[in-house]
Amino acid sequence: MRFVWLLTLVGLNLYAANAVQVGDKFKDSGKCKACHSHIVKQWEESWHAKSHYENDEYFQKTIDYVARKNNRKSLNSVKIECAACHNPRISVTSTNSEYEAIAALKLDKDSAATQALKSDGISEGINCVVCHNIDQIHDTLPDSKRGIHRVSWMKSGIMSGPYADAKSPYHKVEQRDFMDTNPNQLCFVCHANDTSEEGHRFTNMQAEFKTGGKQCVDCHMGPRKEGVAATLRDAKGQQHKRLIRSHGFIGAHTEGMWQGALNVDVRKGTRTLDVTLTNPQPHALPSGFGSREILIEAQYVSGGKVIKTEALSLTSKFLSKRGKPTIPHLAEKTVSSVAIPAFGSKTFAIPLVAGSDGATIVVSYRLVNDEVRELLDLKDPIWSKKMVIKKLNLKL
Ligand code: HEC
Ligand code: HEC
Ligand code: HEC
Ligand code: HEC
Ligand code: HEC
Structure with missing residues (x-):
């Protein structure tokens, strides 16, 4: 009852x-x-x-x-x-x-x-x-x-x-x-x-x-181009020409979109490589959404051989109300947050490795950082795939 x-x-x-x-x-x-x-x-x-x-x-x-x-x-x-x-x-x-x-x-x-x-x-x-x-x-x-x-x-x-x-x-x-x-x-x-x-x-x-x-829409549906909105022909057998955009809404899951999404500049300091990321887009990158990540990796070489790799992860970390690492949707607070603001830039220092005569710097993007990928046990390789934004070779 x-x-x-x-x-x-x-x-x-x-x-x-x-x-x-x-x-x-x-x-x-x-x-x-x-x-x-x-x-x-x-x-x-x-x-x-x-x-x-x-x-x-x-x-x-x-x-x-x-x-x-x-x-x-x-x-x-x-x-x-x-x-x-x-x-x-x-x-x-x-x-x-x-x-x-x-x-x-x-x-x-x-x-x-x-x-x-x-x-x-x-x-x-x-x-x-x-x-x-x-x-x-x-x-x-x-x-x-x-x-x-x-x-x-x-x-x-x-x-x-x-x-x-x-x-x-x-x-x-x-x-x-x-x-x-x-x-x-x-x-x-x-x-x-x-x-x-x-x-x-x-x-x-x-x-x-x-x-x-x-x-x-200018960036995520592309510019307006001549085409047809509908393929249906009118009484005269004509299609109506229109200015249309693409409905692909291409974004973070598409590797090609990341190429050149940020400008990368590398300078050699006394003990560090200083990597400056400049964002020409009108929103922050990562967008601020959850657990997206930008990775900076420096592969140091000597005489053509890789001697060491240094990596830096730019992402956000969240704590639950019990103070444990968690996913964004359960977070009580953000403990650290790294994003490049719209039209802004940030410089990150990577330790220089003694004895190296060159380095390859790769800046890439991942949809989900290690912490959240492990918490959720995500299996599809797309979540951990490194999508290259820029790759630079440097003589040291
Ligand atoms: C039998 C053909 C036909 C079908 C089926 C059809 N449409 Fe259309 N639609 C048209 C024509 C014709 C136009 C006008 C195109 C033009 O003027 O260039 C149009 C225009 C549109 C427009 C633009 C309207 C505007 O004023 O800008 C939208 C949005 C649209 N359709 C959505 C849909 C959606 C969503 C569906 C499916 C649920 C659908 N249509 C099914 C024929 C169709
Ligand atoms: C996320 C929102 C969104 C979704 C989902 C979406 N549209 Fe659109 N659509 C738009 C916007 C915005 C425009 C206007 C583009 C412009 O500036 O010309 C548009 C334009 C159109 C037009 C006019 C022609 C053109 O391409 O500009 C048609 C027809 C149309 N949509 C049909 C569809 C159909 C059919 C679907 C589903 C398969 C769909 N849309 C899904 C946002 C959407
Ligand atoms: C000048 C071009 C440009 C404009 C305007 C723009 N974006 Fe973007 N957006 C990008 C680029 C480039 C990226 C990074 C590569 C990618 O994800 O496509 C991006 C990324 C994104 C992402 C994925 C980011 C992530 O880290 O998950 C979303 C969602 C997005 N944009 C939505 C929007 C929305 C909504 C607007 C309007 C308020 C907008 N964008 C305006 C260029 C632009
Ligand atoms: C009804 C809510 C809604 C509207 C309106 C909407 N979006 Fe989205 N959009 C979403 C959601 C939710 C996702 C994430 C889907 C997923 O990854 O499963 C998304 C994803 C995206 C992405 C990321 C795609 C990728 O590959 O990472 C882009 C870019 C985007 N939207 C652009 C736009 C643009 C441009 C407009 C306006 C024309 C728009 N969206 C309107 C809800 C919306
Ligand atoms: C206010 C609107 C909104 C609500 C409510 C919302 N989302 Fe989303 N969600 C979005 C948009 C927009 C995106 C795309 C953002 C981007 O790609 O940067 C997104 C993306 C996501 C993604 C990333 C998907 C991918 O393929 O990378 C996850 C996971 C997600 N949402 C989970 C959730 C969960 C779980 C809830 C409910 C507890 C939720 N969202 C409620 C708007 C919303």
């Missing part, structure tokens, strides 16, 4: 204000292929397409770890919390203590939360109807309201886009500035800041961003 009462309560409370169902005709990117196949293909390669629990090992293991270490919250509640930005078309946007009570008793199998997490509507992560169904972005809300909590949706079947004069037989269209002249506003819906379970703000990209004339 008590359980029935609990279940009713859960049913009533779970539907937070702003979830709007997406009709079957628009739910997944496959429905857009007939007329936008080139865009669907680019997006499929992007990490926006991999942002679901099942498709990103690092994301999945972080969620599992948070749920394991936090016995006040069930796995489903953590998933729903993270979905705000990673899976924002989810139909349940928050859970409450009544839900935790039935989840603890494993009686939540038929709950709205479990159903929402199983829905194939969210399996694509950040797909077309995340960005193109946004009606308004509410920048007057507190800074901490992000993702699904910061937007209101269009009625299903209307696509927001950059053009005021577009016509489509498949869906309605509406022009929005955040798709055209002010695209940073769209990116900052999610790429702004994030806060740990302990209330610690461990990343703050929007605050660190400096306007340098370029928008996020």
